[in-house]
Structure formats: structure tokens, C-alpha cells
Amino acid sequence: MSTSSAPRINPSILTADFANLEHELGRIATADFVHVDVMDNHFVPNLTFGKTMVGRLNEVSPIPLDVHLMISDADHWAPGYAEVGAASVTFHAEASTDPVTLARRLRQRGARAGIALKPGTDVEPYLELLPEFDQILIMTVEPGFGGQSFMTDMMPKLRRAAEAVAASGLDVWLQVDGGISLDTIGIAAEAGANTFVAGSAVYNVGEPEAQIAALRAAAASSAHKH
Ligand code: DX5
Numbered sequence: 001m002s003t004s005s006a007p008r009i010n011p012s013i014l015t016a017d018f019a020n021l022e023h024e025l026g027r028i029a030t031a032d033f034v035h036v037d038v039m040d041n042h043f044v045p046n047l048t049f050g051k052t053m054v055g056r057l058n059e060v061s062p063i064p065l066d067v068h069l070m071i072s073d074a075d076h077w078a079p080g081y082a083e084v085g086a087a088s089v090t091f092h093a094e095a096s097t098d099p100v101t102l103a104r105r106l107r108q109r110g111a112r113a114g115i116a117l118k119p120g121t122d123v124e125p126y127l128e129l130l131p132e133f134d135q136i137l138i139m140t141v142e143p144g145f146g147g148q149s150f151m152t153d154m155m156p157k158l159r160r161a162a163e164a165v166a167a168s169g170l171d172v173w174l175q176v177d178g179g180i181s182l183d184t185i186g187i188a189a190e191a192g193a194n195t196f197v198a199g200s201a202v203y204n205v206g207e208p209e210a211q212i213a214a215l216r217a218a219a220a221s222s223a224h225k226h
């Protein structure tokens, strides 16, 4: 079953030193993917990287890229991130008019296709589309900034998604993003998450590799069993 696979830890470089990103990527080489938060100052009130930057990060990163697009008009912009080599491209459901067609275009370009849901967005309409996606991202903060508090009230939504994935027999990864730390990762793992984004908890607390190992162990010990 997909939910029994080892938990994946995807550090977010949103909290890293933007002037030394190649070095910062080297510090998380033991992680599964590097989570790259693309923001357009429109879908969210913050601005980070674009496609050229993501392509360059992909060239120097020791681990594959998990791109999280917090941008409007994902239908237009998302395929370009697959074209520059991102292993996974996750777009927001709220920013796409045709998520199925977009997911297919991402897969055609060799990327895993992910769909992200803001805290106020219901997961139910997307559960019948599971075969089209490789990952569902349940946001556990309002997207836009690192360092916010984990929203425990997202756990019923995560459980619902985990039940549907288990029933489908598909290997759709369940990702959580926002406020993941040693204090909260077990809550999300118990509710069914298997892929964990952590920004502050990796880069702002001691050595990143030690934090990655500790987060992975904490997630594994609380992992949801179906
Ligand atoms: C927030 C981003 C997150 C952010 C998480 O909009 O999507 O990936 O980097 O940061 P922490 O782990 O500090 O909550």
C-alpha cells in the first residue's frame, strides 16, 4: 500500500539564504526532494522565483525538485516548470480552470503532477480525479509565507484524502505543507500524510541533515496504517 512507504521529507528553500542557494541545496542532500515555492505576488502576496531560476536550481541540486506553484493562471505557466526539469510540479486547484488537462500536460513533459488545495478548498471534488494525479498537497497554512502555525483543523480533510487514496489502490502521495515541525509532523503522519514539506524546521533549527533525520523518524513512528 502506498501509505506504508517510507515518509518523504522535502525541505523548503523559502527559509534558506537566497544569496547562497547552491550551498543551501548541498546542506539538504539527504532529503528526498527540495521543495521550491514559486510565488507571483498575485495568487499570494509574496514573490520568489521564476522558471529560469528553477531550471538553474535543478542543474545544481543534488536531489530532485518538488515545485509548488503559488501562481495565477497555472494552465498557462505550469508546463514550463516541467520543461526546465522539475521532477514534480504541483499547481493550485484554485488557479486552474482545467486541472485534468494540465496534469496530463505535466506528465507528458515527464514530471509528476500534483494538485494543491488552500485551507478553504474542499477536497471532495478532486477525489474522483485521483488517477490523474501523482500527489495531492493539503495546505496546513494559508500559502504565501514560511514560519506560520500548523492548522490542525486540516486533519479531517487529510484523512478523507487518505481514505480515498487507499480505496483507489493508487500510489498518490499525500503532501502537507506549512508549520511542519517535530511537534506537528506526527499529527499529519497519523492522519495519512506521507510527504512532508518543512522550511523553518529544517533551515532555522540546528543542522539541516540532523533535522531531516529527526523529522523522518518522527513521521515514521506515527505513520498512518490502513
Ligand atoms: C508557504 C509555503 C511553504 C513554506 C513552509 O506558502 O508553501 O512551503 O516554505 O514553511 P514552514 O515550514 O516554515 O511553515
Ligand code: ZN
Pocket (backbone or CB within 6 Å): 012, 035, 036, 037, 068, 177, 197
Ligand atoms: Zn510550499
